[in-house]
Amino acid sequence: MTRLRCEHESDVSRSARTGFWSAGLEQHAETCGVCSETRAVTEALLAESTRIRAARRVPEAARVWLEARRRARLHLRHRAAFWFRALRVLTVIYAVASFSWLLSHHSAPASVHWTPSLRAGFASVLTRPAEAFAVTGALLAALCISMGFWYLLREARQPLQHSPGR
Amino acid sequence: MQWNLELAGNVVQRMERTPEIVGLTFDAHAGAVDEADFRALYDATSQPLRAYLLHVCRRPDVADDLLQETYCRYLLRRHPVMDESQTRSWLFRVATNLLHDRARSRADTIVAEVPERGSAPNMESRLDVRTALRQLKPRERELLWLAYVEGMNHEEIAAATGLRALSIKILLFRARRKAAGLLQSQKRFA
Numbered sequence: 001m002t003r004l005r006c007e008h009e010s011d012v013s014r015s016a017r018t019g020f021w022s023a024g025l026e027q028h029a030e031t032c033g034v035c036s037e038t039r040a041v042t043e044a045l046l047a048e049s050t051r052i053r054a055a056r057r058v059p060e061a062a063r064v065w066l067e068a069r070r071r072a073r074l075h076l077r078h079r080a081a082f083w084f085r086a087l088r089v090l091t092v093i094y095a096v097a098s099f100s101w102l103l104s105h106h107s108a109p110a111s112v113h114w115t116p117s118l119r120a121g122f123a124s125v126l127t128r129p130a131e132a133f134a135v136t137g138a139l140l141a142a143l144c145i146s147m148g149f150w151y152l153l154r155e156a157r158q159p160l161q162h163s164p165g166r
Numbered sequence: 167m168q169w170n171l172e173l174a175g176n177v178v179q180r181m182e183r184t185p186e187i188v189g190l191t192f193d194a195h196a197g198a199v200d201e202a203d204f205r206a207l208y209d210a211t212s213q214p215l216r217a218y219l220l221h222v223c224r225r226p227d228v229a230d231d232l233l234q235e236t237y238c239r240y241l242l243r244r245h246p247v248m249d250e251s252q253t254r255s256w257l258f259r260v261a262t263n264l265l266h267d268r269a270r271s272r273a274d275t276i277v278a279e280v281p282e283r284g285s286a287p288n289m290e291s292r293l294d295v296r297t298a299l300r301q302l303k304p305r306e307r308e309l310l311w312l313a314y315v316e317g318m319n320h321e322e323i324a325a326a327t328g329l330r331a332l333s334i335k336i337l338l339f340r341a342r343r344k345a346a347g348l349l350q351s352q353k354r355f356a
Contacts, residue, residue: 005335013314037346042314044295044349045221049315051296052217056226061208064234065201068241075242 006034016042091146098142199241207253208237214316215257222265222307224300232268236261258316258326262308266328269304298348306341313338 006012008028012035015021021029029035212233220229239260240253248256299307305327312318312326323338324331 005339010317010319014317017315017317037342038314040349041310041342041345044299044345045310045315047295048221048299049214049217052220053213058212058216059230059234061205061212064208064237065204065241067234068238071238071242 006032006038008032008035009038012038013042017046094142094145204237204241210250211254211257212237215261218258218308218311218316219261219265221299221311222304223268228268232261232264235264255318255322255325258312258318259328262326262328265304265308295349295352298352299345301348302341302345305337306344309334309338309341310345 008025011025012029015025015029016039029039215236216229216233219232220226223229223232236257240257245256302310308327309323312323318326320331320334320338323329323334327334329337
């Protein structure tokens with residue numbers, strides 16, 4: 001039966017790497033099938049390793065460091081841009097909802113049941129001074145937010161004017 | 167969604183004025199990694215890691231890319247404090263995963279193998295060894311390299327390759343047997 005492993009295999013491999021062989025181990029490696037294979041393969045791989053290391057230098061550590069730093073910046077930038085993206089989505093939702101409400105408020109047929117009640121409710125709100133003040137404030141706020149969002153949306157259409165690594 | 171990056175960039179520039187970022191540290195660990203620490207780690211581990219990558223993927227450009235990617239991940243990801251051995255193991259594991267991702271995308275099969283600069287094609291014995299080792303499958307090359315060049319035990323190889331420790335024994339045996347056979351036949355042929 002073919003043996004999968006010899007108890008001296010790791011010692012043989014270590015000796016092949018370090019170059020220090022005890023007399024007994026070297027003799028064992030010549031007679032044991034597993035260990036002779038291990039020695040041959042280890043020496044071939046070490047020769048390949050030496051060739052690879054001598055052939056070309058690894059990239060500079062500074063280059064890798066700068067690349068990691070560039071990626072960290074991009075990550076921060078992406079995270080910071082999250083709220084802008086969220087605002088854009090909210091703007092679109094807000095605009096669609098407002099437009100739908102306006103359309104339904106002004107051009108819905110009289111047969112629709114909820115329109116008169118909504119009108120009545122809105123009128124009653126406007127008749128009271130405190131609520132009228134609140135509604136005016138809300139409208140002004142909506143106007144300001146819309147103007148701000150318009151600015152953000154306008155920015156979105158402009159091309160990127162600087163490199164991401166700035 | 168690359169919109170409005172200028173505004174976001176201003177925010178980042180403000181964040182970068184904070185001492186942690188001006189001091190060029192990556193808070194990837196419980197203790198942040200500064201450039202000197204990273205350079206020491208890189209000098210100690212990059213040569214063997216690149217040799218491993220190049221031996222498995224056989225393309226210097228890909229090996230360099232994967233090496234850079236491995237260290238970038240080390241710097242950017244949060245992971246617990248690791249000693250020297252654990253860090254080395256972690257780097258090999260990430261490098262192996264990157265190799266597998268690359269193999270799955272089949273990007274390497276399109277371009278022919280690029281020879282190493284400075285390699286000596288007239289050295290017949292070395293070429294024989296290389297020719298023999300190149301007939302192994304990438305997984306076999308991984309296992310043999312980790313076991314016999316890096317001196318990892320079965321548990322460490324299992325951690326680096328994502329295989330079960332029990333499978334390593336038989337896979338390593340088969341890979342070693344195949345490699346020994348190939349080396350033997352190359353010697354006879356030469």
